[in-house]
Amino acid sequence: MSLRFKTTHPDGDAYDGIVVGIKRRFIVLQAENDFELDGLMVFPKRVIKGYRDGGFERCCNKILRDNGQINRLRSPWWLALCNSIPQVLEELKHRDIWPAVEIVFDDGKDSAFYLGSIESIEKDSFELFCYSADGEWEGLYELDYDEIFRIEFNSKYCNYWNAFMKAKDEELTFHAEQLH
Numbered sequence: 001m002s003l004r005f006k007t008t009h010p011d012g013d014a015y016d017g018i019v020v021g022i023k024r025r026f027i028v029l030q031a032e033n034d035f036e037l038d039g040l041m042v043f044p045k046r047v048i049k050g051y052r053d054g055g056f057e058r059c060c061n062k063i064l065r066d067n068g069q070i071n072r073l074r075s076p077w078w079l080a081l082c083n084s085i086p087q088v089l090e091e092l093k094h095r096d097i098w099p100a101v102e103i104v105f106d107d108g109k110d111s112a113f114y115l116g117s118i119e120s121i122e123k124d125s126f127e128l129f130c131y132s133a134d135g136e137w138e139g140l141y142e143l144d145y146d147e148i149f150r151i152e153f154n155s156k157y158c159n160y161w162n163a164f165m166k167a168k169d170e171e172l173t174f175h176a177e178q179l180h
Helices: 055-066 077-081 085-094 156-179
Strands: 002-007 014-022 026-033 036-044 048-052 100-105 110-121 125-131 137-144 148-153
Touching: 002 026, 002 055, 014 036, 036 085, 036 156, 077 085, 085 110, 085 148, 100 137, 110 137, 110 156, 148 156
Parallel strands: none
Antiparallel strands: 002 014, 002 048, 014 026, 026 036, 036 148, 100 110, 100 148, 110 125, 125 137
């Protein structure tokens, strides 16, 4: 059940959760934080360098059963139909789910984090219309599939940020319509 994935992230990041999907090129993890399940993360297999499945994870599993979180374990049906990262992004776009996307670049030495709406899907890349950490619309970014470290969605972080930005956008649209 619960595992800790060790990754190739420049900062040595590790991720805890329960695997809910394994495909040829990616793994889907239901994230676990503080003994609560929170969102889904899609990792290309190339970024996973190992995992831990020891006493800490066995104890976590007991707590997840005890606190009822294990009953919240969910993966969308459509995700099981995806066989590639571009297909995952296409499904997210189709469902108007705004993901967080982290990329690793500069030969694995640096990373960047983006959050926003998927605007287009191309053969080797996709475009994400993003906002900044201070809640301002930043612009359109073209991101290459081969730089993707992880895709996150349906987490509290993504859902709260996206709801805030969508409401902010609707408020701007409402005020602009009032002026005309």
